[in-house]
Amino acid sequence: MPSVSSFSIAYETLNPSGTFSEGDIITGNVNLVLAKETKVQSLFIKAKGDADVRWTRKHGDRTHTYSAHRRYFKVKQFLIPEDSGEVVLPQGAHVYKFNFKLPPEGMPSSFRGVHGKIVYKLEAKLSRSWRMDSSAENEINFVSKTFPNFHSIMSQQVGSTNKEMGIFSKGHVNMDVIVNKMAYAPGEAVMITANINNSSSSEMTPKFKIKQDIVYRASGDTKHESNTVVKVAKNSVKPRTQESMNCSLQIPSDQIPTIHNCEIISVEYQLKVYLDISFSFDPEVVFPVVVLPPGFQYDGAMGPHPFGPTGGPSASDFPPPASAMGPYPSLPHSGSYGYPGLATSPVKPNNPPMYPGPPGVYPPQPAHMTGPYTNPVPLMPSPYGSPFSSSSSNSVLHPPPTAPELYRSPAPSAPQVQPPPSTQFPSAPNYPSSLMMKTDFLSQSDESPPAYSLLFPPPPAERSDAK
Structure with missing residues (x-):
């Protein structure tokens, strides 16, 4: 009567398709049922992936065989170590748990064809003294998610x-x-x-x-x-x-x-x-x-999840790259002054999390503004003309804002210097100056008096009569 009644491998699936990809973890059990008490030397399980091709071609009277093999990975885990000596297992069912992490490198998908195959599988082996080794295997449906460009x-x-x-x-x-x-x-x-x-x-x-x-x-x-x-x-x-x-x-x-x-x-x-x-x-x-x-x-915006840190969830302690943080990852006051929250710093023990601020009470600033005060810069010409243009008669110049009284310093008074009487001309000829009114032009017979129109411009009615 054989000692081993059954020997099999079972693993947990990660998705409805029952497939695994790069970096996935395979978790399962090795199930051993003994009909009687048995001495065991070792028990191990291994996961591996191999590709093999083979075909024959006839050249004249000779037949040549072409074959090739590629090993992609192989990992091994002992459930009963070899150096532990003989271990006596009682009669009944024994369950040994295992888990393997598949390599993150790109490997080809499982395949079976006429002249070759790519196979990923789990193999378990039970060794006993003076007995043939008992073995079990179970294939893994592996699909590669590595697609360049x-x-x-x-x-x-x-x-x-x-x-x-x-x-x-x-x-x-x-x-x-x-x-x-x-x-x-x-x-x-x-x-x-x-x-x-x-x-x-x-x-x-x-x-x-x-x-x-x-x-x-x-x-x-x-x-x-x-x-x-x-x-x-x-x-x-x-x-x-x-x-x-x-x-x-x-x-x-x-x-x-x-x-x-x-x-x-x-x-x-x-x-x-x-x-x-x-x-x-x-x-x-x-x-x-x-x-x-x-x-x-x-994901149409960022690409497939397995590639790059901007895809699916990541266990990395490093912050995402700049492309995932928006066009302005270093702007201060994220979420304030009318800006939406752009990015937050990674949470660390000595670095409390930064939450986006409430909606800004100030109107949104242009993209070229970085400070809390608005200093408008004209980016496009005004459709009503420049406020500093002399050709516009309706332009109104507003004086620049003055500083508060607390910071205003009194300006020193400059001495008033009057020009000589002979060189002073009225800037606004609406009313004659007192100096000009005291001058008697009729008594100056040596030279002709200045024209009256230069000192007192006539109203429009008198101009039309002169013409």
Whole structure:
């Protein structure tokens, strides 16, 4: 009667899809059921990830085998140490808990193909004296969330083609194609718009196809595998006509995600939009397509959560970068003077938290103001003209604000200096000065007296009579 009745591994899932990604923690149990008391030397569990490819190719009379292997990680944890000697376990069920943290580096997603595979799994081994080792394993569905230039693959794609017709037709054909983006999750639809200008004498059929290309690499050789994921044909375009048509291609919900970070296995997708023309080469536009892993979350503003400190929640003690704190992370009085709260300092034992202030009682200041007082700077010319312009007769000059009485210093009085009588002229000729009134111009016969109009300008009625 065998001593080990059952030996298995169970782990807790983190999401409904049951997938794990870079940096996740795998927590589970090793379950051991003994039919009788048993002596055990060691019990351990390990987690590892490996990629393998293998295929054969015949060269003449010889058959050559191509193979390659890549190890991405391997961690091991002892549940019963080796150096503890033989441990006697009683009859019944025994449960050993474990946890592993997956490496944060980018690793390829799980994959199984015709000529290769990428497998992540847990392996447990029970060693006993003079007995065969008992082993158990359980695979992990790993999906990689490492996609370089993620914002670019979420952008719109545009392409065009132009073809001159051959012997059996005259004219030319032009096609412009717009695709809403490059990256799609399983179950999502690829939205395509094609503008076709058929200036030829041939009838043509627009067709849309998504193709999967798998490449295995080993020892300088490659093995290719191609599959059509989905294909749609539209109504034909008549000669000498223009048409604009939309097409939707849905990615299957169980589609394998794109694999771009494995040296020996790659999985890529292409969208091919072409015009099927009889007796002629088909003009086509080809776009790359990225199939994301299931359950992948994307934030349109900041990008996918696994990348960068501005994505999801972080356990880091360092503050977020400047891009996450707004355009003015160093402005004082955040939340005061009408500004909204921009950022707060990280909470530390000796640094109390800073809360945004109440709504400002002062009106909001322009972006170039940093102090609590407003000193307006004219950024654009006034539509009513400058207040300092002499050409405006309605301009009113306000004196600059004076300091309070507490800080006003008395100005020293300057001595009044009167100019000589011969050089003094009235600044405002409304009333004659007392000095001019005392001068007798009729008694000065040697020189002509000054003109009267210079000293006393006549009213408008007298000017018109003089003319």
